[in-house]
Amino acid sequence: MPELRVVEGGFSNSRPTPESWNGAGVDTVRFRFRGDVDGHERFARSGPHREGPRGELFRQEDGVRVGALRDGTLYAESRLAVLVHGSDDHSLLPISTLRDGARSAGERFGFEVDASIVAIGRLDVAAELRFEDRRDGLAFLHALSLADVPWAKVGTEGKKRENIQTVNFRSTRGRTILMRAYDKGVESGLAPAGELIRFERQRRYRKRSELSVSAASELDVAELFIGRELESLVRVTAEVVCDEWGAVDRLNELVRWGAIKASKADALAGFLVRRGEGHKPSTWYSRWSALRELGILVDPLARERSAVPVGEHLRELASQLAA
Numbered sequence: 001m002p003e004l005r006v007v008e009g010g011f012s013n014s015r016p017t018p019e020s021w022n023g024a025g026v027d028t029v030r031f032r033f034r035g036d037v038d039g040h041e042r043f044a045r046s047g048p049h050r051e052g053p054r055g056e057l058f059r060q061e062d063g064v065r066v067g068a069l070r071d072g073t074l075y076a077e078s079r080l081a082v083l084v085h086g087s088d089d090h091s092l093l094p095i096s097t098l099r100d101g102a103r104s105a106g107e108r109f110g111f112e113v114d115a116s117i118v119a120i121g122r123l124d125v126a127a128e129l130r131f132e133d134r135r136d137g138l139a140f141l142h143a144l145s146l147a148d149v150p151w152a153k154v155g156t157e158g159k160k161r162e163n164i165q166t167v168n169f170r171s172t173r174g175r176t177i178l179m180r181a182y183d184k185g186v187e188s189g190l191a192p193a194g195e196l197i198r199f200e201r202q203r204r205y206r207k208r209s210e211l212s213v214s215a216a217s218e219l220d221v222a223e224l225f226i227g228r229e230l231e232s233l234v235r236v237t238a239e240v241v242c243d244e245w246g247a248v249d250r251l252n253e254l255v256r257w258g259a260i261k262a263s264k265a266d267a268l269a270g271f272l273v274r275r276g277e278g279h280k281p282s283t284w285y286s287r288w289s290a291l292r293e294l295g296i297l298v299d300p301l302a303r304e305r306s307a308v309p310v311g312e313h314l315r316e317l318a319s320q321l322a323a
Contacts, residue, residue, distance in 0.1 A: 234314045
């Protein structure tokens with residue numbers, strides 16, 4: 001069971017400090033201001049800026065990006081803590097502070113902004129686990145990289161030898177990152193590899209689905225974090241990482257314990273040994289879903305079977321956000 005505690009100070013003034021660190025809450029947010037049809041023109045006159053695709057104008061200062069779109073929509077995107085407390089704050093803030101963030105965002109343009117219509121275009125929530133034994137943190141990232149997650153494609157970054165630094169979960173029909181789990185200790189220079197792991201859920205809202213600041217402030221953050229992608233993993237109580245034959249052994253164990261019927265074990269074992277060749281996509285997905293629900297994560301290169309409590313860790317992350 002990972003021990004959760006405050007991360008101790010950094011190496012310079014730009015690093016987190018004990019007084020400005022919180023391990024669960026809202027990270028990056030994008031506010032949209034839709035009440036000004038002349039917003040694009042006013043932004044163009046307000047000071048130096050750069051031009052992006054499709055006529056977008058933007059500038060960035062002190063960790064906050066502000067910009068204007070052709071239709072007049074103004075936006076401000078930053079870590080919520082930066083908007084509320086300044087660029088030296090590295091906290092993950094409660095979702096109730098979105099209103100304060102929206103007020104601060106409206107003051108970043110250098111001219112008066114109509115804040116009568118403020119919506120959320122992006123909302124990232126995150127939580128962290130600190131592991132007493134860093135090997136457990138590395139095992140958690142490795143197990144996540146093997147998970148068959150519904151509605152997502154799983155990939156890794158920063159892999160060195162057997163260590164993984166980042167696990168990305170992208171949408172199945174695009175490159176949009178839905179979630180990522182990464183080694184925050186290595187990324188920030190605060191801890192050895194595997195000791196501090198952050199799991200971040202990234203939400204994007206198009207115009208037709210965007211939320212008002214008031215509505216977003218009332219969201220159930222734990223539910224937002226889990227979503228449909230992590231729901232089945234959160235329910236699993238015992239995950240085992242193994243190769244194909246280790247998975248067959250695990251299925252035999254489950255039959256002996258009376259957890260599944262022999263016919264189901266036969267179907268899943270045959271699927272694994274034959275590598276799913278010849279099945280329709282719907283059957284292929286259902287087989288992997290059944291293995292996932294049994295807590296079997298298949299690593300073709302596994303040298304030995306290992307138990308990694310992925311569901312337990314995810315439940316702990318969600319409970320932090322719910323607190």
